[in-house]
Amino acid sequence: MKGTGIGSFGFVLINGEAIQVNTKLQFNKDIFLWQFSACIGGCYDMKQTIQTVSGCPSTEAEWNVRAALKNCAAMCSDFSYHCLITKEMNAMIEVCAEPKYIQGYCTYFDTADDRIKGLYAADCSKYQNPCSTRYHSTKAFLYQDCYDLVRAYVTVHPSSTSSTPVNTNTLTNSTGNSSNNTSEEKSITTIVIAIVVVLVVITVIGVIIFIRLGKCSLLKRDAEAGNFLDIKTTEGGDLKETEILLDGNASKVEDEAPDLTAEIRRLTEEYEAKLAEVNKEIEILKSQTEKDMDDKEKLMRQVLEKNKECKTLNNRLQEAKGNIRVLCRIRKSESTNCLSATKTTVIIDRNTDPPKKFPFERVFDANSTQEVVYEEISELIRSFLDGYNLCIFAYGQTGSGKTYTMEGPQGKNAEMKHQGIIPRAMKQVFRSVEDFEVCGWTYQFRASYFELYNEAIQDLAKGSNDEGKNLTKGATENNRTSKPIITEKEVKTTEEVMKFYEESSKNRTSAKTARNERSSRSHAIFRLKMNGKVENIEGSQDTCSGTMTLVDLAGSERLDDSANISTNTETKKINLSLLELTKVLRSLRRKEKPVYRNSKLTHLLQDSLGGNSKTLMIVNVSPSEDCLKETERTLEFGREVSKVVLENVARKNK
Numbered sequence: 001m002k003g004t005g006i007g008s009f010g011f012v013l014i015n016g017e018a019i020q021v022n023t024k025l026q027f028n029k030d031i032f033l034w035q036f037s038a039c040i041g042g043c044y045d046m047k048q049t050i051q052t053v054s055g056c057p058s059t060e061a062e063w064n065v066r067a068a069l070k071n072c073a074a075m076c077s078d079f080s081y082h083c084l085i086t087k088e089m090n091a092m093i094e095v096c097a098e099p100k101y102i103q104g105y106c107t108y109f110d111t112a113d114d115r116i117k118g119l120y121a122a123d124c125s126k127y128q129n130p131c132s133t134r135y136h137s138t139k140a141f142l143y144q145d146c147y148d149l150v151r152a153y154v155t156v157h158p159s160s161t162s163s164t165p166v167n168t169n170t171l172t173n174s175t176g177n178s179s180n181n182t183s184e185e186k187s188i189t190t191i192v193i194a195i196v197v198v199l200v201v202i203t204v205i206g207v208i209i210f211i212r213l214g215k216c217s218l219l220k221r222d223a224e225a226g227n228f229l230d231i232k233t234t235e236g237g238d239l240k241e242t243e244i245l246l247d248g249n250a251s252k253v254e255d256e257a258p259d260l261t262a263e264i265r266r267l268t269e270e271y272e273a274k275l276a277e278v279n280k281e282i283e284i285l286k287s288q289t290e291k292d293m294d295d296k297e298k299l300m301r302q303v304l305e306k307n308k309e310c311k312t313l314n315n316r317l318q319e320a321k322g323n324i325r326v327l328c329r330i331r332k333s334e335s336t337n338c339l340s341a342t343k344t345t346v347i348i349d350r351n352t353d354p355p356k357k358f359p360f361e362r363v364f365d366a367n368s369t370q371e372v373v374y375e376e377i378s379e380l381i382r383s384f385l386d387g388y389n390l391c392i393f394a395y396g397q398t399g400s401g402k403t404y405t406m407e408g409p410q411g412k413n414a415e416m417k418h419q420g421i422i423p424r425a426m427k428q429v430f431r432s433v434e435d436f437e438v439c440g441w442t443y444q445f446r447a448s449y450f451e452l453y454n455e456a457i458q459d460l461a462k463g464s465n466d467e468g469k470n471l472t473k474g475a476t477e478n479n480r481t482s483k484p485i486i487t488e489k490e491v492k493t494t495e496e497v498m499k500f501y502e503e504s505s506k507n508r509t510s511a512k513t514a515r516n517e518r519s520s521r522s523h524a525i526f527r528l529k530m531n532g533k534v535e536n537i538e539g540s541q542d543t544c545s546g547t548m549t550l551v552d553l554a555g556s557e558r559l560d561d562s563a564n565i566s567t568n569t570e571t572k573k574i575n576l577s578l579l580e581l582t583k584v585l586r587s588l589r590r591k592e593k594p595v596y597r598n599s600k601l602t603h604l605l606q607d608s609l610g611g612n613s614k615t616l617m618i619v620n621v622s623p624s625e626d627c628l629k630e631t632e633r634t635l636e637f638g639r640e641v642s643k644v645v646l647e648n649v650a651r652k653n654k
Ligand SMILES: Nc1ncnc2c1ncn2[C@@H]1O[C@H](COP(=O)(O)OP(=O)(O)OP(=O)(O)O)[C@@H](O)[C@H]1O
Pocket: 330, 331, 332, 366, 396, 397, 398, 399, 400, 401, 402, 403, 404, 405, 409, 519, 520, 521, 554, 555, 620
């Protein structure tokens, strides 16, 4: 008899029948090595099918041999009531998936024929495979193409290894092999017991180390809590003073700016020095080998402590800067420039009128690069990972550079240096996560992207079909808040999140073409939710969660008398939502309860405004002469918002 392979799932048919291979058949090494490689190859071919069945990851890189084989097993077990797949089969696949065992696959084949055993043993020693003494019984093989054949075969020829009785006519050697099978099962049991014992020993050692580590960190945490309370008590006065300062009107803030600036500079320097220390130690930690376990643990504790200090400093710094911050960016322009700017003030100087000054925390002139703008907000992005909700808006009239600031140019030819806040923030988040993971944190991220057009919510992740993605009347999270369910995609890397963002953006872009520059008339809201945890002994966990919301607002221009009716409706709705946004911010400033429900925009951003949230508004203006009227309005709006100070509330970090 000779073996016959059928491609897609790579298992062996013998003379057109699916037959147990531990019977006395004339197999040779080549059949099995071939069979094994066909199995791997088959898995690749079957990627789509396996994906559908077991929800595998889709990137090529994730399709290593281990994953492919595991999913073979997963798929096989789906069909297990039809065929003879057993636990041993899965176990074999698990073991064989280890790259070091691949060459010695033949050792997992069991045969009653001692001559064949000898042949495989010789092969194994040739490959220097450490497990040449182990034998597995390969019970049955199944593949998609011969699924019906196997089912028919199993029905007619049930096996002793399945729940159905053995048909001795076909499997003539099954009875003869029963003693072999029993001894084989015993040896498997022995191996399993040995593995369990080793695992128990490892677990006990792990628990002891973990308890010791836990005690140390608890002591440190107590000490730190004491320090923190001291700091809070002694510096409570300072913070209150800062709050009063920020609560004042714009001119008062200007008068007192030097004190606040000095405090911010001091905190910034302190924070940057601490951050540099932490980063250096994380690098050392990453380069430690397993041999230096003691040193590694010591260093890890150090990094965790410094990281906490770093977080505290960063949060004090952000609080000193204010929980609602307003920056201004002047767009690059070839035409006449009617604005001048210092680092903190925009000046409109018309010869006819006295100069008008608009102070901001920071003004980026027309020559400021994307990198310079991002540098200013990167510390704020870090506080998202510390467990704060974060909301960044780009506000301004159409064409003032909001989209450029938030995302930058997209597409293959887009240069890195032009990347906007969204791609840069995603890179920073996932790079920082790698560092925190070294210290034991694990994170889960979920991204969503939607737009608000004419007070209707469009889920951009759902494709460009307007019916499908309009969620205004669709399912809601719960009846009370009636917030729509928006697609949230789990993302693990910068590449994944940017792929999601870019693909969803296309739906926005196609709508833009079809609907006459609609994108400038809709608010685009990109959201990243984070849940992080550090496992501790005794079942306790440090957790941390936050939401980052990045908003490219619709053009803020006022109603033009010459505009047509549909434009009027759009503009009225945009103005209404922007007006409601200002009202909410104003209420927060006055410590009154904001009304979020008056517009979809504020309703959807409710969780990101107020409470422990940090809000940053980038006011974008065009320096062109013909935009002057709108520019002035925009600057006035920015000035109004910058007066808002949110309550300082303890962060969500538990
Ligand atoms: N700082 C800048 N440097 C270079 N180009 C810029 C800058 N700001 C904006 N631009 C360019 O100006 C044009 C308009 O900018 P953008 O699309 O970002 O405006 P917008 O405010 O988002 O407009 P809309 O409301 O219509 O979406 C774009 O071609 C953009 O690339």
